[in-house]
Amino acid sequence: MPPSRPTVLLTGATGVIGAGLLPALADRYEVVCLVHRRRPEGAIDCVPADLTAEDLGLSGRQRRDLAARVDVVVHSAALTAFAPPDLTAFDDINAEGxxxxxxxxxxxxVPVVLLSxxxxxxxxxxxxxxxRSMRAYSHSKRRAEELAAQSGLPVAVVRPALLFAARSATAVPQHQFPHALFTAMLQGRTGGLPxxxxxxxxxxxxxxxxxxxxxxxxxxxxxxxxxPGIHWATAGPARLTAGDMERACLALLEELGRPAAGQLLSAPDPARPRTHGMARLAQLGFQPPTRPALPTDLRRLLPAQPTRGxxxxxxxHNVRRCAGLPAELAAQPSGS
Incomplete structure (x- = not known):
């Protein structure tokens, strides 16, 4: 008997975004996961595939079976590493995939929802x-969007900003920029980040x-x-400053009984340009106050835009998780 609910084909279900999408989609739809190496936690129906292989490494019969079953594709699989050994891997996975x-x-x-x-x-x-790594990543995402526009399919392209870990996540994604930054700041090194x-x-x-x-x-x-078209998913006017992040880390260090000796940030020194490490990544990841906030389209489908609060x-919450506090304690911010 065919399923009574629409079927979603989901890629990237073991990734940072996909792990959150899988249970949310499964609450409403039948979900088939295309998987590469690991079976996603909670997945029922999985099909092994490879984004870098022609036809995704699927046989003709597998492709026909999927084509007959699915009603929409949600494509969230991507390479997001800071600096992979071969920068062409961004294009191989993010664009060609x-x-x-x-x-x-x-x-x-069927229509597509593409996470860009x-x-x-x-x-x-x-x-x-x-x-160069950030440019290669950006170019691969831009090319993926161009391929979507040229496909003639009804593709909804989602442009997310950076992301906090979900409250339900078992662990924070330490390899992702925000959490690597918070972890570095929680070392309490005075003036450590320019x-x-x-x-x-x-x-x-x-x-x-x-x-x-x-x-x-x-x-x-x-x-x-x-x-179909472009959808910006950002905090928009609720964007955070480096000072906001510094204050959150200083407050937690104080609460934990190991206060920092001074401020965690320092003014960049033009005489000592940074070319690698967290300092360089942060300098590229933050924008000057003269640059306007990113556009946001969340109100198109959600009742409200997230507030600054x-x-x-x-x-x-994420800073507390980066400090190694268990989820139940991380849910009690400083002052609660």
Whole structure:
């Protein structure tokens, strides 16, 4: 008997975003996961595949079976490493992998929700490895969006900002920029990071992104004419500054009984340009106050845009998790 609910084909279910999307989508739809190495926790129906292989490494019969079963594709698989050994891996996975997913969707005649990145529209300056890696990532996401536009399919492209870990996550993604930054700041090294306190970085609570993608998936299934196209999923005017992050880390260090000897940030020194490490990554990841906030489209499908208070609460929770506090203690920010 065929399933009574629509079927979503989900990629990247073991990734930071996909791990949040899987249970949220499974609450409403049948979900088939394309998996590479690991079976996602909670997944029921999995199909082994490879984004770097032609036809995703699937046999003709497997492709026909998927085409007959699925009603929409949610493509969240991507390479997001800081600096992989081979920078061409970004294009192989993020762009060419998207091309193969789009071909599968075309064969199935179904719409697509494509998780891209706000980085698709930015260009990191510099010739150091960190800058070149960020450019390679940005270019791969931009090319994936171009392939989606050329496909002729109804593709909804989501450009998320950086993301806080979900409150339900068993562990924070230490390899992701925000959490690597918080971990570095929690070392309490005075003036350790050369970032201006008024420079900003857009970080969105994971739960907000998941809610938006689920709502967008529903809109694609309904055939809403406004669903295809670009969707910015950002904190927008609720963006955080480096000073906000510094204060959250200083407050927790004080609470834990190991206060920092001074401020954690220092003004960048033009005479000592940074070319690698967290300092360089942070300098590229933060924007000056003269640059306007990122656009946001969350109100298109959600009842409200996250407030600054909600984003600060997510910051406090994530900082506490980066300090190694268990989830139940991390849920009690300083002063509670």
């Amino acid at each position: 998207t091309r193969r997913i789009l071909r599968l969707a075309e064969n199935a005649g 990145s706000a980085a698709a529209v930015f260009e990191a300056a510099g010739d150091d490895l960190t800058a 970032i201006d306190a008024d420079h900003w970085c857009d970080i969105l609570p994971m739960e907000t992104l998941v809610d938006y993608v689920v709502a967008l998936t529903e809109a694609q299934l309904r055939g809403d004419v406004g669903a 909600e984003v600060l609460e997510a910051l406090a």
